[in-house]
Amino acid sequence: MLMESRARLTLLLLTGLLLIVFVLSLGIGAVAIPPLEVLGILAQQLGLPVASTFDPGHVSVLLDIRAPRVVLGIMVGAGLAITGATVQGLFRNPLADPGLIGVSSGAALAAVMVIVLGATWLQGISTLLGHYTLPIAAFIGSLGVTMLVYRLANIHGRTDIATMLLAGIAINALMGAATGLLTYAANDAQLRTLTFWSMGSLGNATWAQVLSAAPLLLLPIMALPFFAHALNAILLGEAEAGHLGFNLERIKRVLIVLVALVVGTAVALTGVIGFVGLVVPHLLRLALGPDHRFLLPASALLGSSLLLAADLLARTLVAPAELPIGIITAVIGGPFFLWLLSRYRTRSF
Amino acid sequence: MRILLNLSVFALLVFVIARVAMAETQPAATQRIVSVGGALTEIVYALNADKQLVGVDTTSQYPATATKLPQVGYQRQLSAEGVLSLQPNVIVLTEEAGPPAVLEQIKSAGIKIVTLPAEHSADGVVKKIQGVADTIGKTAEGEAMVLEFKRKLAATQQALPQTNKPNIVFLLNVGNGSPMAAGRNTAANAMIGLAGGNNAFGDTHDGYKPVSSEAMIAANPDIIMLTKDTLETLGGIDKAIAIPGVSLTTAGKTKHIVTMDSLYMLGFGPRLPEAVQELAQLLHKGQ
Numbered sequence: 001m002l003m004e005s006r007a008r009l010t011l012l013l014l015t016g017l018l019l020i021v022f023v024l025s026l027g028i029g030a031v032a033i034p035p036l037e038v039l040g041i042l043a044q045q046l047g048l049p050v051a052s053t054f055d056p057g058h059v060s061v062l063l064d065i066r067a068p069r070v071v072l073g074i075m076v077g078a079g080l081a082i083t084g085a086t087v088q089g090l091f092r093n094p095l096a097d098p099g100l101i102g103v104s105s106g107a108a109l110a111a112v113m114v115i116v117l118g119a120t121w122l123q124g125i126s127t128l129l130g131h132y133t134l135p136i137a138a139f140i141g142s143l144g145v146t147m148l149v150y151r152l153a154n155i156h157g158r159t160d161i162a163t164m165l166l167a168g169i170a171i172n173a174l175m176g177a178a179t180g181l182l183t184y185a186a187n188d189a190q191l192r193t194l195t196f197w198s199m200g201s202l203g204n205a206t207w208a209q210v211l212s213a214a215p216l217l218l219l220p221i222m223a224l225p226f227f228a229h230a231l232n233a234i235l236l237g238e239a240e241a242g243h244l245g246f247n248l249e250r251i252k253r254v255l256i257v258l259v260a261l262v263v264g265t266a267v268a269l270t271g272v273i274g275f276v277g278l279v280v281p282h283l284l285r286l287a288l289g290p291d292h293r294f295l296l297p298a299s300a301l302l303g304s305s306l307l308l309a310a311d312l313l314a315r316t317l318v319a320p321a322e323l324p325i326g327i328i329t330a331v332i333g334g335p336f337f338l339w340l341l342s343r344y345r346t347r348s349f
Numbered sequence: 350m351r352i353l354l355n356l357s358v359f360a361l362l363v364f365v366i367a368r369v370a371m372a373e374t375q376p377a378a379t380q381r382i383v384s385v386g387g388a389l390t391e392i393v394y395a396l397n398a399d400k401q402l403v404g405v406d407t408t409s410q411y412p413a414t415a416t417k418l419p420q421v422g423y424q425r426q427l428s429a430e431g432v433l434s435l436q437p438n439v440i441v442l443t444e445e446a447g448p449p450a451v452l453e454q455i456k457s458a459g460i461k462i463v464t465l466p467a468e469h470s471a472d473g474v475v476k477k478i479q480g481v482a483d484t485i486g487k488t489a490e491g492e493a494m495v496l497e498f499k500r501k502l503a504a505t506q507q508a509l510p511q512t513n514k515p516n517i518v519f520l521l522n523v524g525n526g527s528p529m530a531a532g533r534n535t536a537a538n539a540m541i542g543l544a545g546g547n548n549a550f551g552d553t554h555d556g557y558k559p560v561s562s563e564a565m566i567a568a569n570p571d572i573i574m575l576t577k578d579t580l581e582t583l584g585g586i587d588k589a590i591a592i593p594g595v596s597l598t599t600a601g602k603t604k605h606i607v608t609m610d611s612l613y614m615l616g617f618g619p620r621l622p623e624a625v626q627e628l629a630q631l632l633h634k635g636q
Binding site for chain 2: 029030031032057060061064065066184186187188189192193196201203204206209315318319320321322324
């Protein structure tokens, strides 16, 4: 009971934190817009009667560049963290992250193919899809490879989680080799594009892209907490979960599809942003315990806040230039995580 | 009546003077340019339009004063809001700049984007000069610059010794594993050609690829070319000769290492004729 009230309080605090980071993210950027003007422009968008008119340049920066970026950050941050928590629960392994089942390596291979072969072999596809080639390819790659790993681990209609981990490792190695081969074939310009892609960025966000990706991110994110009880049961062991009446085969399948959808979409839109998916659930498990009813929503909230804060730093620290966000998530998340580890060392998974 | 007439003449005078003064100052006062790409920035300076520059990218290292301007980051990793914060009305860049989505954001914010070719050829430089000159409203000055550029380059080409071409290997990223040698379609390959040399790896591969010690020995270059930064990172000519394979080549035995500044040599900007001439002198020394 004590743990539950503590968890509820944490959820409340995390919501507050997200709100604060959200407001700061909208208000601060390379283009200086006074806070009152930010409020005014937003109020005007919401249809409230606002007396003054605003600098059209500021309106455009706030609404067309900063706002979609912030919204994308919230969705991707929540997605990476909640799928991290899900996969760790599903595999009963605190070191698991969605990358283990091939989501990231599949996306990376597809993205590298587009970057390196986009101008030659895949030119037809590139011209057909335009700027959407890279995200679409990354999405297809992550889903395809995850399905492959799932199939390999499916023996006689039963999915063995341990086999899936091993199959994931083997397939990841293969994908890595193919990516390496393409990297070798890449020219100087493509190599630099690849490097930046692999460090992640929210800088490409446009409303069209954010809105078209929103269902692919938000629906799974909202669906995952419904599996909290099942994940709690899995913590006891697969056999025990089965005895408790959970249809484990179906649950595993659904969870893997949801995770692949979220991470595939996220990687496609932002490149590879490490750390959030692995560490946010850990942090919360240390503070809240392993109950997925709280762990999943709390991960989503903290993931959003962490990614938004990281992006805020990425785009302001060296303005008018920009740092890759993967660097920032690791730099602010890492030390904090170590500090927490040393404090809660005694508690285990 | 008299006063009225005087007044109107005076007003007319003021008007004319103002118009003339405006015509003089307006382009300079209103154009705010962000230049992305070292060669383009050099051209803006060469055309005396640097007062209009409000930002450059990190590849804009020449002239030194350009590095004092706000930097919008590496040319492939621009930030939309960062660029807009400088309130430019035009941004000149090469095809190498990106990412495309960010360029689209910048364009949709009403900023004019002028994209110029990134070719490694004299023709590419001419296009860059013309493009920049048109953008800043100095077309005539641009044409003059193009003529001068072509004249200098032709003179350099004519002065090249017609004797046998030295065999050259250009190395990048030396020190981490196998050295990367320039092949086809690289700025280094084009420069070697312009300066009257023969790129030993000019037929074997595209771009920069790691080459083994044996391939290096088989290529047997007379001269090893490096950028100044690479040689500095390596720690001097003795270290360069100690690169696996190099010591057994003619270049290694004669300690013939040639270095130049990377933007100057590989930037394909307006200083190309001078760079070609300098390189040619270095390559054909003693011939």
